[in-house]
Amino acid sequence: DVVMTQSPLSLPVTLGQPASISCRSSQSLLHSDGNTYLSWFQQRPGQSPRRLIYNVSNRDSGVPDRFSGTGSGTDFTLKISRVEAEDVGLYYCMQGTYWPPWTFGPGTQVEIK
């Protein structure tokens, strides 16, 4: 199975400042079809997960443009350009290239300083 790791696991941030979360996979997520199936999810307190980014860098409909995804191969990053109060929550990366199983990172807790 592909193992996903994230860092940091806890990220205190100041409102209006940028934030960055790293995600690494145990093997390259480049699929034979040329796509890289790496997604990012946000889980606000008490809510279900919501997908923010798919295929490394594609924002889902309705996702603010302060969220962006980059990366390739085994190294990926989710960036929030200016953190807002509503961004507090857990963030997970997930790979969909080698399945089953689809595997998630352990999650990064974003909180306001």
Added chain:
Amino acid sequence: QVQLVESGGGVVQPGRSLRLSCAASGFTFRNHAMHWVRQAPGKGLEWVAVISYDDVHKNYADSVRGRFTISRDTSKDTLYLEMNTLRRDDTAVYYCARDHYYGSVNSGPDYWGQGTLVTVSS
């Protein structure tokens, strides 16, 4: 808009069974593979099972294979998870999620339901 509404959770004793349901609306259910994903209290997300759009293929996490069965009823736009021989470590919120079929790949969950809590306890 896509809506997924889970039901059927509750408190159940170890070794017993439970069936979860997920009512889908806002999209063409028969065109999408569907997943179950769970989250133990205070823990991360764990993929549980998937069923293909045409009900032909099913896959399970090692932790539930042989005990859980995923199924679907296209006439009712409903996804199910039959859980047998439940263990304490099956305690979790269970989410159903639609699969994002991209190109020719089941790339994983996109839309998620609100979840239903299953507590396995004596």
